[in-house]
Amino acid sequence: MKTVKRKKTTQKRRTFYVTTPIYYVNDVPHIGHAYTTVAADVLARYKRLRGYETFFLTGTDEHGQKVQQAAARNGIDPQAHADRMVVAFRELWSRLSISNDDFVRTTDPRHTGVVQEVLRRLQAAGVLYTASYEGWYCLPDERFWTEEEVREGRCPECGRPVEHISESNYFFKMSAYRDRLRQHIRRHPDFIRPETRRNEVLGFLDRPLEDLCISRPRARLSWGIPFPFDKDYVTYVWVDALVNYISIPGYGRDERRFKKWWPADVHLVGKDILTTHAVYWSTLLMALGLALPKTLFAHGWWTVDGEKMSKSRGNVVDPNTMAGEFGTDAFRYFLLREVPFGQDGDFSRKALMIRYNSELANDLGNLFSRTLSMIERYTGGRIPKPNARTQKADDRVLAASARALDRTVAREMDRFSFHRVLREIWTLVDKANRYVDQNAPWELAKDGRNIARLETVLYNLAETLRILSVQLYPFIPETAERMASGLGWTTPMDRVRMPRDNGWGKLKSGRTIQKGRALFPRMENEPSPPQPVPGSQKTPPKEMPMESTGIEPSTISIDAFRKLDLRVGRIVSAEKVTGADKLLKLAVDIGSETRQVVAGIATKYTPDEILGRSVILVANLKPAVIRGIESRGMILAAGEKEVEALATFIESVPPGSRVK
């Protein structure tokens, strides 16, 4: 008989349980759904990298009046309607590389049975009572409002007309938990985040807390979970929905499993549903004698091109379209890079395009492709061996930065500061790009005596890229996999563990690289705003009457200077002009567009050397045709007859920034 040797361990494995809200199955998935779910995915992937056993739960909310009505309109039963609608969510999550461990549907028996068990336990605990309820009811929102809350006969939330309803219902004694909840929030600064939201909830709890109506008469609503002890009622959808956070990990079904995952580490929610989570959910948990989740994080909302997103405006952002156009990873990157998590933000295709071209295609994509090209060209397509004797100070700086990044990422991830994590990662990308320029491998390659140094430089670049692939994996998983395998690193990303695998020097020499297609092929910008029409700028009069004004002939007025439109440009492609030794044809990204420029710099720079450089472009220079090629703008350089040095920047600046 085969005996399996088991390592006995008493140490509890570190676990991480993260949830998204369950999405209303009637909705068409939009950017808001994608945002929460991508953020949860980033956290889950990151924790897995850190060795946590992770449970990532998302799903759909399938009961309620609106589902019942929509099904009736389509002439099918509500379950069939839900089965049809849930597909859009499942497909989107697969398209966006969402790595959820489970998917809950509130019509799933795993869930419905637990909701009934929860109601039984609340009943047994004596926290439910029946009372006749009179109030104003908003049908689309499925909630009651008090007399004071209703605004001129309309719902204070959605503005639609409310109706007066009087009926008997089950109530949960939520009011009894107000003080305990306030105390919990005060004692646990991490419970509600960010801080502003925590203060809002505390403000809400300064007012008296009412009891919560948790049932709906079956006569009015049949599409819900039946009350286990009263066949005339179904469960209020919010109570039904919130219970998913405990039903799926096993509450009332599998106590051992439940203990392993509960309390959740973080419930991610949009700010509009924070109160229901912070107040309804917390007090229900208290009544059940369960611990509260460690953190409720409420993120902000997206506007679109500065406007509120709405169906009537027709500006709802379809994540499928964005992922289709820019790629899943670029869309994921943009969502988390553009706006600090927790704040409101604005989505625009243009902003996505700019980040795509400058940060993904240019900074990261070029670093990767030029490093691999040089390894292909100079070391036979194999990862070279670093040579200790050829070490230089900037090698140590690069290695130290890669190591330090790990600590910064860990700190900022724990704060949900995704945009900072990405910014820090890009600091290393920038450093590596500068390292290429400073060490000029193409120069080293010219002299056989520099081969050892060349190999060290290329190794350092490859190793930096490998470490970047690990740090980027939670955000842009597919790209990270491609980077790692391109570098000949064979450990699959889901087996990679930090910090074990992202220490400096883990990349083995001798491995064959695979260049593959570009990580982020450049995309053409949209048509640019109209440029000054050539010829509309009057040529200056032949003789400027400067002397007569008493101004030094060598000075110009500030107004004259301001007429120059100087822009930061990034060289995104460069090639020689055939038959002209001095000329390079460049594509220069200036943020809003890419300009073709012919520059007389070929005596000083090869196309390889200047690719990715930031330059200063005179953007409003009259277009000219040089050797049959149109040139729109001029780049600034030092040198009398021959170019000696391009004017560039010490810090990294986004293309399109004005120089003044």
Ligand SMILES: [Zn+2]
């Ligand atoms: Zn309403």
